[in-house]
Amino acid sequence: MTIPQLLADLLQLLFDLAVPAAMCTMVLAGLALRQESGVNFEIGGRFQRWMLWSVILLTLPQFLSWFAAQGITMPPQSAGIAGAWLQGMETSFTSFVSDVVVGRLVPILAAFFVLKAALDAAQGANPLGSVISAIFLLGLSGTVRLMRGFNSGGEFATTDMLVSLWNYLAGTILPEAAGLAVVGAIINFSRRKPFMPLVFSALAFLSVTGLWKLVQAMVR
Numbered sequence: 001m002t003i004p005q006l007l008a009d010l011l012q013l014l015f016d017l018a019v020p021a022a023m024c025t026m027v028l029a030g031l032a033l034r035q036e037s038g039v040n041f042e043i044g045g046r047f048q049r050w051m052l053w054s055v056i057l058l059t060l061p062q063f064l065s066w067f068a069a070q071g072i073t074m075p076p077q078s079a080g081i082a083g084a085w086l087q088g089m090e091t092s093f094t095s096f097v098s099d100v101v102v103g104r105l106v107p108i109l110a111a112f113f114v115l116k117a118a119l120d121a122a123q124g125a126n127p128l129g130s131v132i133s134a135i136f137l138l139g140l141s142g143t144v145r146l147m148r149g150f151n152s153g154g155e156f157a158t159t160d161m162l163v164s165l166w167n168y169l170a171g172t173i174l175p176e177a178a179g180l181a182v183v184g185a186i187i188n189f190s191r192r193k194p195f196m197p198l199v200f201s202a203l204a205f206l207s208v209t210g211l212w213k214l215v216q217a218m219v220r
Contacts, residue, residue: 009085009086011193013086013089013090015061016079016090016094016184016197017090017093017094018057018058018060019057019058019064019069019144019148020093020094020097021052021057022054022057022058022144023097023101023102023140023141023144025050025051025054026050026051026055026140026143026144027102027105027106027137027140028046028050029046029047029050029051029054029136030106030109030133030136030137031109031133032045032046032047032049032050033047033132033133033172034116034130034133034134035127036114042095045062051174052162053089053159053163053184054147054163055147055162056143056158057167058144058147058151059151059157059159059161062151062152062153062154062155062156062157062158063157063158065155067157069155081082082161092112093183099134102140103105103143106137106138106140108135108136109137110135110137110138111131111134112129113131113134113137114130114131114134117129117130117131117134119129120209127133145169147165150164150165150168170209170212171209174205174206177204177205178201178202178203178205178206179202181199181201181202181205182198182199182202184197184198185199185202
């Protein structure tokens with residue numbers, strides 16, 4: 001049975017809007033990161049949920065292809081939208097996300113987080129949470145490009161992207177965080193403040209991959 005052109009265009013519109021929608025969920029993930037203190041996010045919290053939705057949206061065609069491989073009939077993807085009205089909606093939404101949300105709103109939100117960091121420091125609180133959230137928002141476009149590069153294109157692209165994100169976190173971000181922890185420990189030592197928690201944090205950051213391999217070996 002042939003799908004009517006209007007329904008085919010609507011389905012293609014949803015597929016085409018997956019990447020702009022993923023950028024919106026990334027913005028929401030940055031806001032949730034600050035609400036969860038910015039440093040130690042909650043397990044199963046909103047930050048993780050919005051990040052998971054971003055991964056699903058970025059791998060939506062591959063995610064649906066898994067269901068097709070199980071014998072479930074899925075609507076085919078067309079080369080483009082035939083209707084001019086729906087095509088205009090796609091162009092407008094994509095431009096709104098790139099020009100307004102990412103180009104103008106995100107820098108303003110990051111600036112407010114920097115202001116919040118200054119206020120936290122003035123009050124004697126830890127400003128690191130607001131700083132990390134601001135950095136996360138300012139690097140949103142690059143993060144989305146990085147995640148799209150992790151798309152394997154196969155039926156398991158969603159889980160493959162999650163694995164690639166974990167490897168990037170453990171192999172790139174955590175060693176840098178360990179270096180910052182060592183710098184903080186040296187500064188605290190010179191100021192005669194507690195520095196051993198930062199030293200242990202650096203060792204933990206560098207040992208995450210090894211600890212994970214150890215846990216896997218103990219389970220087997």
